Amino acid sequence: MVRVSIVRRLNEAAIGRAKAHKWLAALALFLATGLIWAQPLPGGPRVPFFLLLGLSCGVAAWQRRRLWATPVARWGAGGLFALAVIITLSLVGAPQPGSGFGYAILVTGFALATATLAWVAQQIRGAARWLQVGVQVAFGFLLIDALWQFLLGVDLFGVLYRPDHFEGRLLGPFADSLKLPVLLAVLFPVAVWPWRVRPALTLPLLLATGWVVLLSGARSALVLLTLAALPVVWLWPRRFLVGLLAALVVGIGAAIALSPAWQSRAANTLQGVAALFQAHDAAQIEAGLNAILTQRWELWRNAFRMGAAHPFLGVGAKQFRAVYPDYANTEDLFRTADPYHAHHLYLALWAELGASGLLWVLAMAGAAAVAYRRAPPEAKARAAPWGAALAAYAFPLQSQPVLLNIWWFPVVWFCWVGFWLALREEALTTSAA
Numbered sequence: 001m002v003r004v005s006i007v008r009r010l011n012e013a014a015i016g017r018a019k020a021h022k023w024l025a026a027l028a029l030f031l032a033t034g035l036i037w038a039q040p041l042p043g044g045p046r047v048p049f050f051l052l053l054g055l056s057c058g059v060a061a062w063q064r065r066r067l068w069a070t071p072v073a074r075w076g077a078g079g080l081f082a083l084a085v086i087i088t089l090s091l092v093g094a095p096q097p098g099s100g101f102g103y104a105i106l107v108t109g110f111a112l113a114t115a116t117l118a119w120v121a122q123q124i125r126g127a128a129r130w131l132q133v134g135v136q137v138a139f140g141f142l143l144i145d146a147l148w149q150f151l152l153g154v155d156l157f158g159v160l161y162r163p164d165h166f167e168g169r170l171l172g173p174f175a176d177s178l179k180l181p182v183l184l185a186v187l188f189p190v191a192v193w194p195w196r197v198r199p200a201l202t203l204p205l206l207l208a209t210g211w212v213v214l215l216s217g218a219r220s221a222l223v224l225l226t227l228a229a230l231p232v233v234w235l236w237p238r239r240f241l242v243g244l245l246a247a248l249v250v251g252i253g254a255a256i257a258l259s260p261a262w263q264s265r266a267a268n269t270l271q272g273v274a275a276l277f278q279a280h281d282a283a284q285i286e287a288g289l290n291a292i293l294t295q296r297w298e299l300w301r302n303a304f305r306m307g308a309a310h311p312f313l314g315v316g317a318k319q320f321r322a323v324y325p326d327y328a329n330t331e332d333l334f335r336t337a338d339p340y341h342a343h344h345l346y347l348a349l350w351a352e353l354g355a356s357g358l359l360w361v362l363a364m365a366g367a368a369a370v371a372y373r374r375a376p377p378e379a380k381a382r383a384a385p386w387g388a389a390l391a392a393y394a395f396p397l398q399s400q401p402v403l404l405n406i407w408w409f410p411v412v413w414f415c416w417v418g419f420w421l422a423l424r425e426e427a428l429t430t431s432a433a
Contacts, residue, residue, distance in 0.1 A: 025123035028055055028116055032417070033134025035410040037141070039183060040157065040173035045410045053109045056116040063119060072424050073118035076417070079364055080111035086356045087317040087404075094316030095323065103317055103404050110413050121421045121428040128382060128422035131414070132190055139191035142184060143205075146172040146212040167261035170215035177261075181213040181221030182401060186389050186411065188228050190418070193385035196232045199240040206233070207247055214251055217261025219294075220343075220399040228392035231384065268294065295333055296343050296399050302327045303342035307350035314354035317404055341402040345394065348402035361403070365394055368416075371423060379423050386419035 034048025041047075060067055068074055087104040091097040121127040141156075149155035150170055157173045172180040188209055195201045206229055213221045233244060255262045272291030279285045289297040305327040306315045315323045324339045342348040349357035372380060372387060393400060393412065401408040421428065 021123045024055070024059065025120040025127075028052060028059075028120045029124065029127060029130050029134075031055065032113070032117060032414065033131060033138070035414050036135055036183075036187070037138040039138075039179065039407065039411075040142070040145075044407050046406075049109070049113075049410060052113050052116070056109075056112045059116050059119060060112060066122070067115050067119050070118050070122070070424075070428055072121075072420050072428060073115035075367075076114040076118065076420055077111040079360075079367075080107050080114060083360055084108045084111065086313070086353055086360055090313040090353050090356070091316045091319075092313075094319050096319060097316065100317035100319065106406075106409070110409075114413075114417055117417050117421060118428060121425065125429050126425070127428075128386070128418050128425065131418045131421070132193075132385065135187050135190045139184065139187050142172060142180065143208060143212065146170060146180060146184075147208060150212070150215060163260075167217055167264065168259050169217040169261050170212060172212075177216055177218055178221070178401065179407065181216035181218045182224060182408075183411065184209050185213060185221050185225035185228055186393055186415070188225060189232050189388035189392070190385045190415070192232060193388075197235075199233075199236045202232060203240060203244065206244070207251075210248070210251055214255040214262070215259055217259055217265075219265060223398045224392055224400060227395050227398070228389060230392075231388040265294065268292065293399070298328070298332055298334060299339060299342050300344055300347050302332070302339075303344065303347040303351035306352075307347075307354055310354055312354045313356055314350065314352045317352050320348070320352055341405070343399045343402070345400055345403060346396055348404070352404070361394075364416075365390075368419060371420075375423055379425065382422035382425060383419050386415050386422060389415045390419060 031048045031052040034052075035045040038045050038048050068077075084104045084107040087100060087107065091100040091104075094100060117127065124130065145155045145157070149159065149161045149172060153161050155161070155173055159171070159173050161170060162168075166177065169177045170180070171177060174180050188206070192202050192205055210222070210225060213225050233241060236244075252262075256266050268291045272288045272293075275284060275288030275291060279288055286297060286301075302324060303320070306320070306323065309315075309327070320341055321339050325335055328335055328339075342351055346358060346361070349361060353360070368387070368390070372383060375383070390412070393415075403409060403412060
């Protein structure tokens with residue numbers, strides 16, 4: 001009887017530990033999705049991240065052996081630790097190293113969070129699917145909020161839509177013109193992927209998203225949405241694709257008619273194209289490109305110069321604005337404005353982290369592509385929406401947010417972790433058995 005009682009108590013303790021593990025895992029999933037749904041809140045993703053980091057430290061102390069038991073945890077966290085090391089080395093001799101060291105610490109925290117979410121996937125089957133549900137909820141709220149703001153003049157947070165403010169851009173609950181359209185664009189395939197085979201349902205969502213992105217006035221976000229939506233619409237019937245193309249043309253025309261931002265960009269584009277046709281020297285060509293690209297050409301040229309001057313480790317993480325005057329021409333607009341980043345993923349890495357940063361991102365992308373290619377069909381199906389979002393962001397011929405950004409890095413990390421958890425679901429579940 002005593003032996004039976006001991007066995008029963010041990011079983012009850014094991015069941016209790018398993019329940020505690022699942023509750024902790026569920027909390028970690030909730031906090032991870034907070035990196036998306038907390039974006040409109042004061043502080044953005046900072047509070048969910050620090051709570052997730054604290055939880056990760058607790059899990060690391062409690063489950064330190066199982067935390068690193070899977071390749072996803074070891075290699076995923078290892079990749080981010082490598083980035084933190086590159087960031088730290090790039091700051092040797094940098095003029096303002098403080099902000100850069102902050103990002104090294106931030107990336108180290110995300111490395112630990114990566115291992116924690118791999119542990120979560122061992123406790124909760126289909127963890128990537130729950131992350132996707134979080135994206136769907138956040139995406140739906142942001143889209144409804146923006147449409148509400150456009151139709152009624154005020155969003156669900158009480159933020160007014162003023163056509164005379166900021167070139168008449170639709171900003172949703174955000175203070176700048178980039179967050180709303182870029183979040184909607186890059187998260188679109190993750191949010192709608194389960195219904196991609198039903199164009200009658202997905203097409204209205206795409207049109208509504210496209211209209212909000214257009215009214216934001218950010219052409220780069222429209223390019224990003226086009227890239228992100230391609231895997232969703234690729235197999236649609238031809239009649240839907242023709243209708244989508246027609247809607248895009250009409251939508252751009254309507255945006256030009258309604259939005260001062262689009263009117264300004266259309267005029268600048270026409271002026272720039274005319275200048276290119278009439279150009280006789282390099283200075284005139286650059287002036288035309290700057291007009292078309294809304295001064296992005298200057299940022300890209302000077303970012304290239306920074307990397308060329310410091311090819312191995314760049315000028316230092318988050319040092320772009322500090323050293324910009326050293327590489328800009330005397331007539332450069334951004335000598336008196338704020339060149340806070342290069343508006344390009346690869347040129348920003350080249351400028352601030354040199355070839356080390358470029359090799360790092362290419363290695364991470366290459367590892368993901370090889371793993372996806374070798375995965376079985378069911379794993380590919382799970383990882384596809386996350387891969388579509390990441391591929392859209394990684395496409396080089398566009399202007400996009402840079403990776404080392406306090407609000408954007410969590411979004412990219414979230415999609416990256418979702419990709420690996422979806423791709424390796426069976427292995428993670430098996431390792432927990």
